Amino acid sequence: MRIRLSTYSTKPRGGVVHTLALGEALARAGHDVEVWALARGGDTGFFRDVAVRTHLVPVPEIEGESVGDRIMRSIDLLAAALADAGPVDVRHAQDCLTANAEGAASGYADLVRTVHHLDEFTTPSLVACHERALVEPAALLCVSDAVAAEVLAGWGRAAPVVGNGVDAARFAAAAAAGAGRPWRERFGSYVLAVGGIEPRKGTRDLVAAMAALADRGVEAPLVVAGGDTLFDYRPYREDVFALASSLGVEPVVLGPVPEDDLPGLVAGAAAFAFPSTKEGFGLAAMEALAAGVPVVARDLPVLREVFAGAVRFAGEPGVGQGAGFADAYAGELASVLAGGEPGDPARAAVGRALAASHSWDTVAAAHLAAYGRVGVA
Known part of the structure; x- marks a missing residue:
């Protein structure tokens, strides 16, 4: 045809x-x-x-x-x-x-x-x-x-x-080859979000969660990649940066990352943040799972459907937000960054298998x- x-x-x-x-x-x-x-x-x-x-x-x-x-x-x-x-x-x-x-x-x-x-x-x-x-x-x-x-x-x-x-093999190969090491040397133990700064990606809530994470005594830089879109999100971005400044959060905003560099950036992350308020599937999170990176997602029905058993969910089912969501999200990030519970290696294996199945x-x-x-x- x-x-x-x-x-x-x-x-x-x-x-x-x-x-x-x-x-x-x-x-x-x-x-x-x-x-x-x-x-x-x-x-x-x-x-x-x-x-x-x-x-x-x-x-x-x-x-x-x-x-x-x-x-x-x-x-x-x-x-x-x-x-x-x-x-x-x-x-x-x-x-x-x-x-x-x-x-x-x-x-x-x-x-x-x-x-x-x-x-x-x-x-x-x-x-x-x-x-x-x-x-x-x-x-x-x-x-x-x-x-x-x-x-x-x-x-x-x-x-x-x-x-x-998902091109799972590409991200798995980057992890196996140590392509994340240069990024870890550059940023340390970082939390990664891919998709840019926009309302649908839940960036404002993520900034609040990173501040709550620091309040727990867990220091980790927030790295944000990607973000080209048809729409003008400048007012939202300004609001996010103003909130970050008031909370003492300093996100590293990379913008669009070259295609060849993306798997290494993902593989190097200590945690992948996925606090989106609306998604159809969650391709970026699936790429993180393929690289063996733990994912913390907002508790949305679509993400439950796609990722149940493979990622950590934060907040009440639906589109939770505000201080309660930020604290719950920070708690999940803290567990990941501290090494998580004993079942996390099994969760990582489930995540890799899930990504490979798509x-x-x-x-x-x-x-x-x-x-x-x-x-x-």
């Missing part, structure tokens, strides 16, 4: 990582795959080499443009480019932005869209964009049962679960089956 996957960015965000790995796995299964994406900031390629055809649509910067206007313009630019693309057997958008572009280019009647997680917007144009990408496509797919349940409850649409993969080839097979079930292939 000729399959077109589309994603909103060239940067190493979870949905983009998913798109590229899925495309390569579908190609290994014998299909003709191409990936389309928006390229901002003068990007001329993805964050890594890609083993399928790629098409990038430039989005020139306009000074003073609002986030909402930039997103709507991005949709128009991608739609215009897709309208001139050749026919394919499967059109598969990986987010609401590219679903809107595909719909504008060739309609929604045969469009597949993956819902990685559900966003919450307040700008009318973005609310409409989000709604359209859930209502109009011919079929929706989800990466977890928890997200599929949200889609069913909110929109009455049954979405097959196709799962998510093969991209298996995920590709699930997609092919889903394409057939929803009638687009």
Whole structure:
């Protein structure tokens, strides 16, 4: 089959990582795959080499443009480019932005869209964009049962679960080769968060937890990696840094980390912090498990579904926050950094096995089956 996957960015965000790995796995299964994406900031390629055809649509910067206007313009630019693309057997958008572009280019009647997680917007144009990408496509797919349940409850649409993969061998090999040692020499026994500073990643709560950890007499630097996004989170970042300053927490913010360096950074961490308030699967945490790094996660239904038995959960079930959550999260981090309870080696083995079980080839097979079930292939 000729399959077109589309994603909103060239940067190493979870949905983009998913798109590229899925495309390569579908190609290994014998299909003709191409990936389309928006390229901002003068990007001329993805964050890594890609083993399928790629098409990038430039989005020139306009000074003073609002986030909402930039997103709507991005949709128009991608739609215009897709309208001139050749026919394919499967059109598969990986987010609401590219679903809107595909719909504008060739309609929604045969469009597949993956819902990685559900966003919450307040700008009318973005609310409409989000709604359209859930209502109009011919079929929706989800990466977890928890997200599929949200889609069913909110929109009455049954979405097959196709799962998510992880390049477990890459992170396991980095740990085995000692690639984390230079990072430990640089930062000491550090707590790592990947995904940048934004509300959905729970960074503010993590900063409060790191302060509570220090109050327990446990000193560990917080290292934050990643973070490129379409949205403007500057006010949130300023709030996080102001809170950190008031609490005496000094996070080391690395920004996007080169692809070749990421496995070593993950493998070197003493603990991986995953206090997200919303996730569809948790790819970054799964990579940490593959490297044998203990993970402390917020107690969300989707993370219980994906990680039960392999990670430590903090807080009450649901989206706990505030001082109570920070103290509970600090307690779990303290146990990890102190060596944990006797069962932790077993938990680490469970984590490695869990990560290794999420093969991209298996995920590709699930997609092919889903394409057939929803009638687009």
